[in-house]
Amino acid sequence: MYRIRFHGRGGQGMKTASRILGTAFFLQGYEVQDAPRYGAERRGAPIFAYVRASKDPINERGIISQPDLVIVADDSLVPVPGAGVISGIDAHTVLLINSDEDPDTWKQRLNFNGSLFTLPVETEARAELRFIGATCTGAAARLLGVISRDALTQAIRQELAELGDAIVEENLSRALSAFGLMEAHAGTVNAGSVVSAHDYQRPQWVDLPFDQARISAPAIHAAATSIAVKTGLWRTMRPLIDYEHCNRCWWVCSTFCPDGAINVDDEGYPHIDYDHCKGCMVCVAQCPPHAIASIPEQDAQAADNEEARA
Amino acid sequence: MTRKLLTGNGAAAWGARLSASDYIPAFPITPQTEIIETLAGWIDNSDLDARLVTLESEHSMITAAAAAASTGVRVFSATSSQGLLYGMEMLYTVAGWRSPFVLVNVSRGLASPITLGPDHNDIMAARDSGFLQIHCATCQEVLDSTLIAFRLAEHTRVRLPVIVNLDGFYLSFTREPVDIPDSKLARQYVGDYDAENIRFRASAPLSQAVAVLGGSPYSYFRYESHLAAQDSLEIYHEVTEEFNQLFGRQYDAIDCYRSDDADYVFVMMGSFATKAKEAVDQLRDTGFAIGLLRPRLMRPFPAQIFQQLLACKKGVAVIDQNLSMGMGGVLHSELAASLYGQAHAPPLLMSYIGGLGGRDISSEEFFEIASELRLSAEQGKTPPPRLLYTKTELREVRKLQAVAHVERQDLDEGNTHE
Numbered sequence: 229m230y231r232i233r234f235h236g237r238g239g240q241g242m243k244t245a246s247r248i249l250g251t252a253f254f255l256q257g258y259e260v261q262d263a264p265r266y267g268a269e270r271r272g273a274p275i276f277a278y279v280r281a282s283k284d285p286i287n288e289r290g291i292i293s294q295p296d297l298v299i300v301a302d303d304s305l306v307p308v309p310g311a312g313v314i315s316g317i318d319a320h321t322v323l324l325i326n327s328d329e330d331p332d333t334w335k336q337r338l339n340f341n342g343s344l345f346t347l348p349v350e351t352e353a354r355a356e357l358r359f360i361g362a363t364c365t366g367a368a369a370r371l372l373g374v375i376s377r378d379a380l381t382q383a384i385r386q387e388l389a390e391l392g393d394a395i396v397e398e399n400l401s402r403a404l405s406a407f408g409l410m411e412a413h414a415g416t417v418n419a420g421s422v423v424s425a426h427d428y429q430r431p432q433w434v435d436l437p438f439d440q441a442r443i444s445a446p447a448i449h450a451a452a453t454s455i456a457v458k459t460g461l462w463r464t465m466r467p468l469i470d471y472e473h474c475n476r477c478w479w480v481c482s483t484f485c486p487d488g489a490i491n492v493d494d495e496g497y498p499h500i501d502y503d504h505c506k507g508c509m510v511c512v513a514q515c516p517p518h519a520i521a522s523i524p525e526q527d528a529q530a531a532d533n534e535e536a537r538a
Numbered sequence: 539m540t541r542k543l544l545t546g547n548g549a550a551a552w553g554a555r556l557s558a559s560d561y562i563p564a565f566p567i568t569p570q571t572e573i574i575e576t577l578a579g580w581i582d583n584s585d586l587d588a589r590l591v592t593l594e595s596e597h598s599m600i601t602a603a604a605a606a607a608s609t610g611v612r613v614f615s616a617t618s619s620q621g622l623l624y625g626m627e628m629l630y631t632v633a634g635w636r637s638p639f640v641l642v643n644v645s646r647g648l649a650s651p652i653t654l655g656p657d658h659n660d661i662m663a664a665r666d667s668g669f670l671q672i673h674c675a676t677c678q679e680v681l682d683s684t685l686i687a688f689r690l691a692e693h694t695r696v697r698l699p700v701i702v703n704l705d706g707f708y709l710s711f712t713r714e715p716v717d718i719p720d721s722k723l724a725r726q727y728v729g730d731y732d733a734e735n736i737r738f739r740a741s742a743p744l745s746q747a748v749a750v751l752g753g754s755p756y757s758y759f760r761y762e763s764h765l766a767a768q769d770s771l772e773i774y775h776e777v778t779e780e781f782n783q784l785f786g787r788q789y790d791a792i793d794c795y796r797s798d799d800a801d802y803v804f805v806m807m808g809s810f811a812t813k814a815k816e817a818v819d820q821l822r823d824t825g826f827a828i829g830l831l832r833p834r835l836m837r838p839f840p841a842q843i844f845q846q847l848l849a850c851k852k853g854v855a856v857i858d859q860n861l862s863m864g865m866g867g868v869l870h871s872e873l874a875a876s877l878y879g880q881a882h883a884p885p886l887l888m889s890y891i892g893g894l895g896g897r898d899i900s901s902e903e904f905f906e907i908a909s910e911l912r913l914s915a916e917q918g919k920t921p922p923p924r925l926l927y928t929k930t931e932l933r934e935v936r937k938l939q940a941v942a943h944v945e946r947q948d949l950d951e952g953n954t955h956e
Contacts, residue, residue: 247543250713254543262543263712267654268568287816289708289809290898423901425820431903432929443939446651450945 229282230372230419231292234364235313236301237464239271241361244387245301246277248365248403252375252383253281261286272462272506274311282419295321297417299368301360302464303327306338314338322417324367326360343416345371347406357464359402366403366410373415380407455504459487463507466528467500473519474498481511481520544716546709549677550616550642550702551576552716553684555586556724557640559614562590563602567621568654569706570644574616596625603639604632604699608746610733612688613639618706619646619660626663632699633668634763635746637736638691639699640684641669645808646706647895655896656706658808658860661836662868668763670700670770671836673807675793677714680704682787683834685719688728689777696770697736698763703836705809707896719785727784771838791840792847796822797829801852802911803884804830804904807869810859810893817904828908833869841876848877853886853915855907857926859893866923867891886915892926899926 232249236242243264250262258281266275278292293316303325305311317323323344325334331344338344347367362384369375384403388396469481476496489505490498500511512520544552550573554562564574580586593599596617607613617625622643643661647653661671670690672683680702687700704710719727738744750756771791778789795815797803804814811832821828831847833840848854858867865871870889877883890907892899903926914921 247713250543254715259715260543261712261714263545263707265707286714287812287819289712289813290896293898293900422816422820425817425824425826425901425905425908428902428905431900431906431926433906433924434927434929434932436925436927436932448945449942450949453945 229280229284229286229288229422230297230374230417231295232279232281232297232299232368232372233292233295234277234279234299234301235305235311236275236360237271237305237462238266238273238275239464240301240357242275242277242301245299245361245365246279248362248380248383248387249368249375250279250281251386252365252369252379253279255379255382256375258283258374259286261289265291270462270506271508272464274305274308276312292316294318294420296420297322297324297368297371299364300325300327301357301364303329308461314340318342320418320420322371324364324371326357326364343413345410345413359399362399362403363406366406369403370407370410370414372417377404377407380404458503459506460501460503463502463505463525465507465509465522466502466525467505467507467509467512468521468523468528469498469500470519470521471497473517474515475517475519477516480514480516484510484514486510540718541715542718543713544677544681544718545572545711545713546674546677546680546704547572547644547711548576548713549681549716550644550684550704551580552718553642553681553687553702554614554640555580556681556719556721557614557685557688557728558612558725559586559588559640560611561603561606561613562588563599563606563613563615564590564592565594565596565599565617565621567596567618569646569710570616570618570621570642572710573642573644577614596621597628600625600628600632600641603641604628604635604637605738605746607637607639607699608635608736608738610731610737612692612731614642614684615639616642616644618644619648620652622660623648623663626667629664629667629669634759636697636763636766637699637746638688638697638731640687640691640702641699642680642684642702642704644704644706644710653895654706656708656808656859657894657896658703658858658868661701661703662860662862664701665837665868668698668767670696670698670767670838671703672700672834673703673836674709674834675809675811675832677709677712678716678787679789679834680709681716681718682781682785682789685724685728686774686777686781686789688731689780690770690774692731693770693773693777694732694734696766696773698766698770703808708809717785717787723784727781767838771835771840774835774838789834791833791835792843793830793832793834794847795830795832797831797847799827800829801827802908802915803828803848803851803854804907805854805856805869805873806830806832806859807836808859810857810899813899813901814857814904817901817908820901821905821908826908826912828911836869839872839876841872844873844876845880845883848884849880849882851884853888853911854884855888855890855911857890857892857899857907859891861891861894870923885918886911886920888914888920889923890926891923897926 234242246262250260254260261280264277319342326347369380478496482490489501512522603613603615645656647657674680683702691700782788856870
């Protein structure tokens with residue numbers, strides 16, 4: 229059985245990517261299970277999706293703890309512990325990372341000796357990553373080696389049909405180009421085996437001890453803890469206020485911000501709290517004089533760094 | 539017939555569509571909402587000739603469902619978890635109206651603390667309501683059970699609403715290959731809803747909210763519902779037999795997997811049971827004579843079938859994905875009640891609690907349960923119930939508690955995060 233895990237951020241299309249790959253397997257005559265996994269849905273938060281494919285009916289369910297292939301659409305997720313990107317990887321696992329950096333750097337960084345591929349940057353300007361799902365899926369399909377160009381094409385047409393021809397063609401061209409790029413590595417991914425009952429690692433069960441309610445009630449014993457959680461780290465796009473054009477209406481952007489991350493000062497100018505702005509871009513859409521621009525977070529951070537150096 | 543990839547939610551929606559549901563009262567809740575969204579999309583595209591109405595709560599939604607069913611139309615609805623509990627008063631009430639409809643529940647753990655992952659405490663809370671319950675393990679079963687549920691609910695000897703249960707995430711958001719039955723054949727199978735004397739009309743008013751003071755008539759009505767629920771086991775057998783003849787898929791009240799020649803048996807409900815199937819295969823490879831019994835029906839409870847299937851077994855491990863505070867696993871209790879005092883009942887009935895809030899159950903854990911089962915049978919002792927919980931998990935909780943402790947101290951000392 230093939231066990232594949234996609235990692236990305238909410239909004240980068242990992243669920244769709246897993247469905248494209250699932251459908252491609254299905255068209256190749258495989259039994260398939262594909263599913264996304266996330267908490268309360270939100271743009272920018274780490275999510276993963278998984279695909280199982282086998283010639284036999286699939287009885288396994290839930291998270292994949294020992295993946296054969298791990299696909300990372302956004303390399304900023306690798307160091308995020310909650311994203312679980314490197315969970316369960318070993319020498320058998322193939323890693324595919326969308327990153328500017330070269331494979332050797334990643335291998336060294338992760339102390340990983342297996343097969344690791346990066347997606348060349350040229351395949352997409354690393355901004356909104358609108359097509360990263362299709363790109364990753366195309367590369368993944370070739371690395372698996374059991375999915376034909378036709379099956380991949382048909383799967384993309386099926387899964388994206390509702391988005392219209394232009395978007396389908398754009399995705400298709402990215403996917404097929406990535407499929408082509410991995411030609412030399414076709415079939416690098418090997419199907420994994422099942423956990424045998426002959427020789428298995430015994431679970432270390434514990435008897436849960438009794439704790440008094442003052443310990444065991446699920447209460448948060450502190451106020452305003454959401455301030456400590458820097459949800460700004462989820463942002464893939466950054467809203468940037470152009471104060472020259474801001475007409476100080478004093479309320480529109482700050483009222484529409486679903487996270488209360490825009491504060492207005494005494495002079496009526498809004499200020500974005502980038503520690504907590506998740507980059508939903510509602511303010512960009514709402515601003516009456518169009519004074520809020522939307523720029524890729526990565527570019528914004530690079531500019532910040534420049535400024536800091538200067 | 540078409541075979542395509544569908545989520546459990548998509549399969550439930552197809553079940554409603556192929557059953558030609560007329561009326562769909564709705565209220566959104568994760569992880570169920572996709573069912574209603576799918577049906578709404580079909581109605582918009584004229585793929586489904588039905589009326590979908592969004593209500594202001596599940597309490598109203600269940601009431602609307604049963605009220606519509608009382609007028610003689612076919613009704614489908616869906617909910618989950620907190621939503622099912624919000625509608626709980628009406629769940630009990632409308633079951634007594636004897637107006638049949640089908641409600642899909644997408645299982646999700648209950649607050650507190652609040653979660654999105656699946657377990658069966660929500661559906662178990664509806665256990666005594668008078669709704670019949672069909673529990674599914676695959677997306678295919680979700681679709682097929684929805685068709686079967688209409689036949690069961692509307693049968694003249696049953697006339698009770700039916701809940702079709704599927705696990706959140708593990709089925710609701712998981713795509714699997716599903717055979718979508720031919721719509722004409724499906725229509726032929728479910729047939730027309732003959733409401734007989736259940737004909738609530740504005741022009742001919744009648745009351746459903748009957749008050750009976752004094753326990754005697756009350757007992758009569760309540761016990762009649764119980765008899766109908768018990769009787770429905772036979773009807774379930776009939777309607778699934780017919781389903782098998784038309785579609786070639788057999789849905790016994792209890793799904794038996796390699797259990798005939800087994801000395802030991804896992805008993806589990808829902809989609810996590812397919813993991814147990816996988817473990818059975820692996821254990822069989824080592825020569826371990828073990829099998830799996832998965833009740834599809836929770837109400838009516840197939841007690842007699844369990845008695846037959848478990849006769850002369852050496853030991854049984856029940857893995858409950860629910861927890862009755864102060865007692866333990868519900869399925870374990872019900873099975874114990876069914877087996878007590880029966881000739882040839884297995885001498886060992888072990889209880890495990892696992893998969894609460896979607897906590898995974900690993901292959902290794904199934905192997906270990908099997909190993910404990912055999913050891914206990916050999917020693918002739920029943921060990922106490924066990925929660926499937928590892929040292930690592932407890933260590934993680936302790937870490938969070940240590941953080942909470944510091945937070946508390948900070949707060950007491952007047953420190954803030956700003």
